[in-house]
Amino acid sequence: MGTVAQLFFDAVSLGGIYAMAALGIALIFGVMNLVNFAHGEYIAFCVFALIVPSTDAVAVMFLGKAPALVLIPALLILGALMAMTSEYVVFRHFRRADPVAMMIASFALGFVIQNGLLAIYGSRPKAISLWPSLNTPIHVAGADVPLLQLIVIIATLLVVSGLALLLKKTRIGLEMRAAAENFTMARMLGVRANVVITGAFALSGALAAAVAMIMVTQTGVADVRMGGSIMLVAFIATVIGGMGSLPGAVAAGFLIGAVSVLLQAFLPLDARPFRDAFLYTLVIVCLLLRPQGLFASPNSKPRV
Amino acid sequence: MSNQHQAARIRAWSTPIILALALLAFVVLTTALGDKSMARMAAQTLIRVTFVVGLWIFVGNSGVVSFGHAGFMAIGAYASAWLTLKPQTKALFLPDLWPWLAQAEWPVLPAAIAGGFLAATVALISGAAILRLSGIAASIATFAFLAIVNTIYSNWEGVTGATSSVVGLARYADQWVTLGWAVAAIFVAAFYANSASGLALRATREDEVAARASGVSMYRHRVLAMTISGFFTGVSGALLGHSLGVLNPGSFYLGITFITLAMLVVGGIGSLSGAVTGVVALSLLIEALVRMERGIEIGTTEFALPSGAQEILIGVVMILVLIIRPGGLTGGREFQLGRRRAEPKQQTATNRGVTT
Numbered sequence: 005m006g007t008v009a010q011l012f013f014d015a016v017s018l019g020g021i022y023a024m025a026a027l028g029i030a031l032i033f034g035v036m037n038l039v040n041f042a043h044g045e046y047i048a049f050c051v052f053a054l055i056v057p058s059t060d061a062v063a064v065m066f067l068g069k070a071p072a073l074v075l076i077p078a079l080l081i082l083g084a085l086m087a088m089t090s091e092y093v094v095f096r097h098f099r100r101a102d103p104v105a106m107m108i109a110s111f112a113l114g115f116v117i118q119n120g121l122l123a124i125y126g127s128r129p130k131a132i133s134l135w136p137s138l139n140t141p142i143h144v145a146g147a148d149v150p151l152l153q154l155i156v157i158i159a160t161l162l163v164v165s166g167l168a169l170l171l172k173k174t175r176i177g178l179e180m181r182a183a184a185e186n187f188t189m190a191r192m193l194g195v196r197a198n199v200v201i202t203g204a205f206a207l208s209g210a211l212a213a214a215v216a217m218i219m220v221t222q223t224g225v226a227d228v229r230m231g232g233s234i235m236l237v238a239f240i241a242t243v244i245g246g247m248g249s250l251p252g253a254v255a256a257g258f259l260i261g262a263v264s265v266l267l268q269a270f271l272p273l274d275a276r277p278f279r280d281a282f283l284y285t286l287v288i289v290c291l292l293l294r295p296q297g298l299f300a301s302p303n304s305k306p307r308v
Numbered sequence: 309m310s311n312q313h314q315a316a317r318i319r320a321w322s323t324p325i326i327l328a329l330a331l332l333a334f335v336v337l338t339t340a341l342g343d344k345s346m347a348r349m350a351a352q353t354l355i356r357v358t359f360v361v362g363l364w365i366f367v368g369n370s371g372v373v374s375f376g377h378a379g380f381m382a383i384g385a386y387a388s389a390w391l392t393l394k395p396q397t398k399a400l401f402l403p404d405l406w407p408w409l410a411q412a413e414w415p416v417l418p419a420a421i422a423g424g425f426l427a428a429t430v431a432l433i434s435g436a437a438i439l440r441l442s443g444i445a446a447s448i449a450t451f452a453f454l455a456i457v458n459t460i461y462s463n464w465e466g467v468t469g470a471t472s473s474v475v476g477l478a479r480y481a482d483q484w485v486t487l488g489w490a491v492a493a494i495f496v497a498a499f500y501a502n503s504a505s506g507l508a509l510r511a512t513r514e515d516e517v518a519a520r521a522s523g524v525s526m527y528r529h530r531v532l533a534m535t536i537s538g539f540f541t542g543v544s545g546a547l548l549g550h551s552l553g554v555l556n557p558g559s560f561y562l563g564i565t566f567i568t569l570a571m572l573v574v575g576g577i578g579s580l581s582g583a584v585t586g587v588v589a590l591s592l593l594i595e596a597l598v599r600m601e602r603g604i605e606i607g608t609t610e611f612a613l614p615s616g617a618q619e620i621l622i623g624v625v626m627i628l629v630l631i632i633r634p635g636g637l638t639g640g641r642e643f644q645l646g647r648r649r650a651e652p653k654q655q656t657a658t659n660r661g662v663t664t
Contacts, residue, residue, distance in 0.1 A: 039444055097631040103444065104373055108573050109630045115566050116623035123616030232562060236455055243448045277463035284452040284459070288437060291449050295441050 010148070011269055017153035019261025020160030021218055023254040025238035026245065027167065028211035030253035033242060034184035035204045038098075039107040042090060042114035044235025046209055049117055050083045050216035051226045055132060057124045065132075072135070079217060080210040087209025088202055095205075099197075114231075121228045129227040134220045156218055163214065164254055167207070171250070176203050240287050246297025255299055260287075317502070322645040324498035327584050328491045331357065334588065335483050347483050348551075353591040354486035355547045357584055359564075360571050361493040362540030364583035366533045367572065369506055371513035372442070374534075375565055376434070376450030377541045379457035382560035383430055384423035384542025385549040386461065389474050391419035392550075397476050404466025416480050420489075420546040427542020428535050435534035439527060442516070454565065461557040474555040481551040489547060493540045497580050500536055505529045570626045576636025581643045589637065590622065597621060 025043070032040045055065060070078065094113050098106045138155065141148035171177035176199070182190040183200045191197050215234065220226065241260050245252030263286065267279050275282070290298070331354065338350040363377045390398070390405060391414040398410050414422070438449040461468045468474070500506045509529040512519040520526060549555045567590070575586020603612035629636065 039447075094627055101630070101634060104371070105573075105630050105634055107373065107444070107447070108569060109627050111566060112570065112623045112626040112630070116620050116627075119616050119619035119623065123614060123620070236451060239448055240452060243445055247444060278459055281456045281459040284456045287452050288449050291441055291445055292437060295445055 011265060013149045013153050013157075015262040015265040016258070017156040017261075018265055019258035020156045021215055021234070021257075022237050022241055022261050023160055023257025024163060024211050024218075025215050025234050026241035026253040026257040027164070027250060028208040028215070029235075029238050030242045030245065030247075030250050031180075031204045031208050031211075033247055034250065035180060035187065035201055036095070037103045037106070037187075038095060038110060039103070039239070040208070041107065041111040041235065042117060043208065043212060043238065044231025044233075045114040045117035045121075046083060046086055046090075046212035046231070047216045047219070047234060048121060048228060048231035049086055050079055050213040051132075051220050051230065052121055052125055052228075053079065053082055054134060054220065055125075055130065055226060065134075076217070079213045083209040083211075083213025083216070084206040085209070087205040087212065091202060091205040095201075096198075114235075118228060118231070125226075125228065127228060129225050131224060132220060132226045133224055134217070136221075136224070138221055152218070152221055156222075159214065159218070163211070167250070170207075176200070180204060240284070244287065244290055244294075244298055246299045249297065249299055252297055252299030256297075259298075319644045320502050320642070321498070323581060323642045324491075324494045326643045326645070327494050327581060331487060331490055331494075331584070331588075335487050339483060349591070349595050350483040351481060351486045351551050353588060354483060354490040355481070355544050355551060356568065356571065356591060357490040357587045358486065358493045358547065359541050359544035360568050360575075360583050360587045361490070361497050361580065362537050362544060363568060363572060364537075364577075364580060365497050365500055365540065366530075366537035368577055368580070368583065369501060369509040369513065369533050370530050372439075372450075372530070373447045373569070374450040375447060375569075376438075376453040376457075377537070377568070378560045378562075378565045379454045380427040380431055380538045380541040381545035381548070381564065382457055382461055382557060383545065384420075384427040385545035385555055385560065386468055386474075387423035387426045387542070388416075388419045388546035389477055389549055389555055391422055392416055392478060393474075393476060401469055401474060402467060416478060416550065420543050420550075423546040424539040424543040427545070428539035431538025431542075432531065432535045435531045435538070439530045439534060442526075454561070458557055458561050461560075468557065469555075471557060474549075475553065477549050477553045477555065479550060479553045481547040486547055486551070489540075489543055493543075494580065494584065496536065496540070497583075500533065501580060505532055509533055567622070570622060572636075574626055574629045574636055576638035576640050578635060578640025579638050579642045582636045582638040582640065585638055586636065590625075593625070594618060594622065 025047070028046075029040055029043050032038050032043075090113055094109060095106065098109060101109075138152040139150045141150050142154075143149075169177075171181055179190065179195045179200050180203060182193070182195055183197070187197070190200075219230065219234070223230075237260055238257070241256040242253050244259070245254070245256035260283070264279065264283050267282055268276065271279060271282065335350055335354070338346045342350075359377070359381060363374065366372070366377075367374055390402070390409050391412050393402075395411055395413060398405055402410075434453050438446060438453060441449055462471050464470065501510075506529075508519070508524045509526075511522070511524055512526040512529070516526065545560065548559075571586040571590045572583055573586070574590055575584065576582025597613065597618035600613045601615050601618055633639065
């Protein structure tokens with residue numbers, strides 16, 4: 005019983021991180037068909053904003069020193085600003101370009117941010133302790149669950165429901181949904197494209213900041229390359245969820261979290277280092293069976 | 309009419325010849341004028357030409373961006389290492405190799421070709437699966453493929469040496485060997501692009517639905533292009549291993565994927581000349597920036613770029629090219645002799661002319 009509960013908490017908290025990262029990517033894809041490869045670097049950027057710029061191995065807290073009540077909003081705003089800046093500087097020039105060019109541009113932007121971080125902070129991973137007390141386990145349903153996992157689960161629920169409220173109840177949310185449905189039509193009906201796109205980037209950046217805080221607390225390491233792997237998983241979640249579908253992205257994020265925890269638990273010991281290879285093979289199989297994604301809306305196929 | 313077709317055919321064949329001569333000139337110039345490090349730079353450039361031309365065979369003709377080709381490169385590189393390393397070295401570093409492979413001591417050329425064939429086989433199998441998808445889903449699936457290859461090669465301790473490097477490869481891949489392979493890749497790419505299959509594939513790139521309505525089987529042509537493409541990227545991997553003498557799974561991951569895509573995009577994804585131009589242009593730019601990072605003297609003051617500036621500048625250049633010239637430097641055209649008069653005159657200068 006205990007192990008089942010343990011697995012459940014592991015799966016849901018990992019899935020929560022993936023879901024949040026996937027939401028950040030799906031939001032932008034929904035509004036402007038951009039596959040944003042720089043998203044992982046937004047996460048890394050937010051992590052490194054916590055510490056003082058230096059190439060030493062030991063990290064000195066910078067933003068991270070602030071009390072949580074200041075730190076959390078500050079980092080969320082910083083992430084949003086970062087994403088909005090990148091939209092203004094780079095993606096605004098690609099409004100009429102095709103999605104492939106935008107995708108490659110975002111890849112290049114991610115590369116620039118990553119190497120910028122490398123130049124400032126050096127390539128060595130740094131130990132960093134943000135809220136270490138959150139990793140102390142507490143007893144829930146016969147399993148030892150770090151407090152952080154519970155927080156992640158609750159935070160994911162809050163973020164997802166908050167986002168849902170924002171999208172359903174506010175004007176900007178309505179405009180975003182309209183833009184995701186049919187951008188050209190929405191513009192013709194008076195939706196301000198730049199406002200919607202900037203809004204989507206701001207939300208996406210804030211989500212990246214949230215993922216960054218959770219990852220840092222959980223792993224205690226700041227690594228320039230940390231954005232890459234989570235970004236890949238988040239992409240896959242967006243694709244499996246049906247490109248641009250927000251509920252789909254969340255569901256697929258949780259699904260991938262669950263599958264990778266289960267693989268980790270039940271693969272034979274020899275095969276365990278290859279867990280990710282199994283995971284990605286399943287992903288390709290899944291894409292082959294449902295190329296439109298598991299939760300795609302029926303009209304998502306491009307019309308001729 | 310048929311005369312016009314024939315003339316167009318002959319003009320199309322002038323492209324690989326011009327490109328091959330330009331690369332030959334590049335090698336002769338760097339060997340004659342430069343030092344040893346210049347020669348090494350030339351060899352690296354030509355390996356990338358082989359890779360990017362291989363990549364172009366698929367990406368340029370099909371219009372599907374592949375992030376997975378660095379995986380084929382890894383496969384070719386390790387296959388060639390397995391075949392050429394001395395049995396004693398393999399027994400020491402790669403103890404779990406299959407017995408016949410552990411005993412193998414092939415000459416370098418068949419080993420490189422075998423590496424290419426293994427990569428092509430994997431490309432055929434993975435392509436047969438992945439290419440049933442289209443558009444962005446296919447691109448993401450190739451990314452998943454890259455991650456699969458990387459995970460396997462970084463963890464298969466007894467066969468690939470995992471994350472510790474495989475050392476002791478014969479360093480035979482100098483600028484002349486790599487020139488040979490690059491030229492071979494260019495000719496095969498030109499041959500494929502002008503073949504019925506290449507034309508059909510480009511038709512699907514321009515308009516998927518119209519091509520299908522005209523009876524073109526997109527899937528079959530994509531898989532064929534992917535297989536040929538896998539062969540040359542595999543060979544380029546083998547060459548890279550035999551040029552550096554060291555193999556590490558990390559060198560076949562996101563870094564090389566990024567830089568090769570950058571080269572393809574900067575040169576112009578739509579044409580073979582673009583692929584070659586992009587590699588030579590960016591390689592020269594990288595070399596110049598690396599030298600500037602080391603510091604150069606202008607008059608009496610020494611001037612050095614901060615380290616890391618090179619990568620950042622490459623990224624910035626790539627974004628700028630995408631914004632200012634979405635078709636790349638060549639704008640999707642080929643270098644050809646004897647253009648028709650109606651078209652605007654196009655420069656047929658060698659591709660080094662466009663580096664600034």
